[in-house]
Amino acid sequence: MKFGTRLVQFDAAPGDPLHPSATPIYQTATFAQEEADAFGKFDYSRSGNPTRKVLEDQMAALEQGTRGFVFASGMAAIATVTHLLSAGDEIVADYDLYGGASRLFGKVIGRAGLSVKFVDAQDLVSLDAAITPKTKLVYLETPTNPLLRILDLAAIVEVAHRHGALVCVDSSVMSPYLQNPLTLGADIVLHSATKFLCGHSDVTGGVIVVKDEKLAQEIYFLQNAEGTALGPFDCYLVLRGLKTLKLRIDAQQANARKVAEFLAAHPRVAEVNYPGLPSHPGYELQHRQANGPGSLLTFRAGSRIAAKRIAEQTDLLKIAVSFGSVNSTISIPAAMSHASVPAEHDRSIPDDLLRLSLGIEDADDLIAAFAQTL
Template sequence: MKFATKLIHGSHSIDAATGALSIPVSQTSTFAQKSVDHFGKYDYSRSGNPTREALEESVAVLEGGSHAYAFGSGMAAISSTLMLFAPGDHLVVCEDVYGGAFRAMTRLFGQWGLNVSFVDATDPAALEAAIIPATKAIYLETPSNPLLKITDLCGAVRIAGKRGLLTIVDSTFMTPYLQKPLELGCDIVLHSGTKFLNGHSDVVCGFAVVNDEKLAQRIHFVQNAFGAILGPQDCWLTLRGLKTLKIRMEESQKSAIRIAEWLSANPRVKRVFYPGLKSHPGYEIHRSQTSGPGAVLSFELEDYPLTKKVLEGVTLSAFAVSLGGVESIISYPAKMSHAAMPSSERAARGISDTLVRFSVGLEDPDDLIADFARLI
């Protein structure tokens, strides 16, 4: 089955009980039991819920995994995954990781004894050199947020494999339509489903996906024990949003390529970060491990006054936190996605005060370009 068909029929295309084409919202906290000795498949919605199960199975099929787990946010998926580790364990993490993940790793999990080293994961030698005896996993984002840096996933898997480490990848920017890290040998794929998977800026959700029974059991244990689950209504909305993932990604990506080229030709734009541009240092690696550059790009403007003018002056795109919606969203990493990172850390990573991130929605690209052209 090809990806577009999987989106519609890969799992749970019809409700088995009624034939409904839309999976019902099982808006219940608990399930009545018939026997003291044998409980039914569902007993309590934190442990399992039919709407959540339909969504989890759909995401697992799309990602090429055996199991997916849905959480109440991308951060809940990330934090629940970090709970697989114990005090004293160490992770090697790509340096321009999402600011919220940086915050959880350093200020939350740091407190309970998890140690992390941030490295430029585009450099395999740096990745390897950061591994110490206590290292248990390599944690990556590719493309990374907000600088769209590319990590060679097969290379990282080779390095991790030599030492028996897990490879964890936040694949939010790509979705399984464009990148399937499990097929490349990675162990856990994370998503902020808030973004392209749901795609309509109306749900906050997250996923952890694996292709290994034991790992699945461990994540399921955390999901149930810690309890950061996604509610049935949000599962239903995400199931609905997911069906159009392919056409949304295709259209937004086509526009992103045009906008990246337009920005690159503008003298007031200092740099464009987009793996669809041949000038991107990770262009070849990205091409080899994905089927497209996606619909998020970042760019650096000439100075701060122009940056402010663009952020406050665009009329079609929302100046907002988040990405991956049908509406284009322009954001300011220094004060939004990476506000949780101290300014010295941001500066060290190249996240400057003139950096703008743009998530391309489904508006006509001519209109989006015209909106920028008024300002830049």
């Protein structure tokens, strides 16, 4: 079946004799057991919940993995991946990461005896040189956030695996509809379910999908031991949002293309970064490894004050962190989503850079709003 069909054609309630069309919300902490010395399929919702299991299985199927796991946030998912490592191990990460990931890598994981080395993962020679026998994980996003650089997944996997390191890809900007890193050789793909998977700005969640069963067992152990799983009601909301993922992204991507073309032609806009524009340096690579450019774009306003004015005065676009919702949002990454990046981790994010997440509004209305503000 094609992707759009798979989003809605799945077993919503495995084993339920009533065959409900929507997955029930098993809003319970415990499950009564038939025996006092043996557990059934479910016993305690931290360890497993039927609503969560449906979502985890659906995410594994959509990412073409073997097992999926959902967490209370995207950061909980990222933190779980770092817990696969031991004291003395090293992470090599691309320098352009979500601000929360940069904060975790720069300020937290060192307490557990882990180290992180930031590199430009577009430069495969530098990446190869940065990996040492201590390196156990190569971590990256593509497209990156917020600079929208495109990294060559297959090539990075080849370099990392040659050194025996795992590869984890944060694919939140793409969703499983547009990109499947596991099919390109990555070991772990993760998402902030808060973004496109939910799509309505009403859930905070995270997802991990893997192919290797041994790795899956380790991640399940951590999810259960640390108690980081997503609750059943939030799982239900993500399952509901997933059903319209293709429809939403098709509309959002179409809007992004039109807005990007308008901004690129506007005399007061200095620079537009959007992987769907042929002028983008990663245009061809994005076309080869993904099924679309997505609906995130950035542009330069010329000054910090101009960026602030545009963000505050453009009608229809809410000022908000995060992205991927049905409503369009605008933000200044240097002051918002990436303000928590440690000072010693020089990201060089311009303070006049505006990030747009295009929603499903009418493109003409969005363009009119920008035309008036500019």
